[in-house]
Amino acid sequence: MNEILARELEAPAYGPALLFSESESGAGLAEPAAPIAGRRKLPDMMARQYEPPLLAVKDLVITYEHQKTGAQTEAVHCVSLDIEEGEFVTIVGLSGCGKTSFLNAVAGLVKAVSGSITVAGRRVDRPGPDRAVVFQKATLLPWRTVMDNITYGLELRGIPKQQARQKAGRYVDLVQLRGFEHFHPAALSGGMQQRVNLARALVTEPYLLLLDEPFAALDAITRESMQHELLAIWNQTRKTVLMVTHQIDEAVLLSDRVIVFSPRPARIAADIRINLPRPRTGEVRFDPVFEQRTKEVFDVIHQSTGQVVP
């Protein structure tokens, strides 16, 4: 069982979307670690065929119960959203509009009241190895070094340390943290911590990468350079990404599609395709199309909140 498990993790899961997949099929047959009680078995990624889209959300409703009063608040109201493989999709909306709830539901961290979420044909009801979350706060485990933080997800799946580190090495390069592997998070700047956070998610090679306002906690200069880095990383990995942000320019810069959520309870106010050429760099900001799309998103947000555009 463990051998199968290891092979599933290592093997090129599907399509051309995975970076570095070609050299890994051999390593996957190495002796796996001792079994850990209660570990969940990975879904059978190799054999599985799925009907596109990669992510299919149908009529999703999320409500929260107030802890003391028990009052129900609807955060997300009947949202349906499909994301194709290799697409970079961003949800924008005002703070508290329910976009993070939506992302958490896709991550499996929040239970939906009704509706369904499927990733590669498999229903989502809890976190799984087919998805990985990059949190707004880096939330690195402070007692682990950079390297051990990056391999955390692999370690939880029972991948042997040596193998996990070997695999993580490439992502350390990708997020430009070579030379910092043995540092503890407390010694890193905010931007570097966020890169570790990103690498920690990427190394698990998920089908779907979930970014929860990943740069919101950074200062403006760091944020911009991180956006450009993410662009470069995406150019290399071509991951399917679902991101949540309230930075409109960030959304337009990075995405193939920008989904605008209305104020709570969230509905989709617009689905705007960003037809800027790929691969993109920071230069895209000076493209007239960029400006046009940014304005479009702005307008939709203001219309949905009922405010007049100044």
Next chain:
Amino acid sequence: MNSDAAVLTKKSFLDAPSRSRASADRQNNATCREISRFKRRKLLDHLKGHALSTAVFVTVFALWEIASRTGLVDPMFSSSPSAVVLTGIELISDGTLAKHVLASGKVYVLGVGSAIVLGVPIGVATGWFKWVNRAFSPLISAFYTMPRIALMPVFIIWFGLGTSAKVALVLLSAIFPLIVNMQVAMQNIDEEYKRVGIAYGATQWQLFRTIALPSSVPFLLTGLRLSMGRGMLGVIAAEIFGGAEGLGYLIQYAGATFQIDVVFVGVVVIAGFGVIVDRSLAYFATRVDSWKITSS
């Protein structure tokens, strides 16, 4: 000091965006140099502090000696540092001290050792599982606030006047700081770290092993420190209460027979042992918690 700190923050701010590897190394070296300068300054401060504390220490003992020699205080009741030293040498050379230290040491090690073996898991269980906490917390609270020495007569009836009764008292004295600290540790695990674990598919056992346990280390160290101190109190209390050996017995017996200098020898040995235990644990704590010390 302030100017150095400012340099460091400014550097780490500039360092935040991406940059070449060479400049990363250079920055690293610069940081290392600054850290070593900082360490040197710290050492100097440390030595200065030691000089001061030594001076105070010497003065107090000199005054004591003078007071005793000039007849300001009665040496019969207060002894003097020189008499204590001489008695100490005598007790060491005739093996009396070693006998009592060994007896106390045995009780201490057995008592505190079993407190650690039992207390840590009990604390972890009560902190991690809500139902265990609900079941046992009234019992723990009752014992926690009770003066343990009150149970010594019961222990003597149960276990006799030998080692077992004393070990039981030490165990009971030393176990509660461990239980309570581990319980608090488990209840104060950062929810955000837990969420990371859950998002990456950790099972309950994995959450416990990779998040709860490492984040409880500072609490464990606090618990150990308290528990080792309490254990020492327990040993002396138990030996004063009953028995025919150990430092507590030595002090009690010497006091009853007006051998004040022997009492002081006992006190000095206990204090010295306490300092050694506490300091070595504090040192160990800085080693284990090194991840908390930031390099900026």
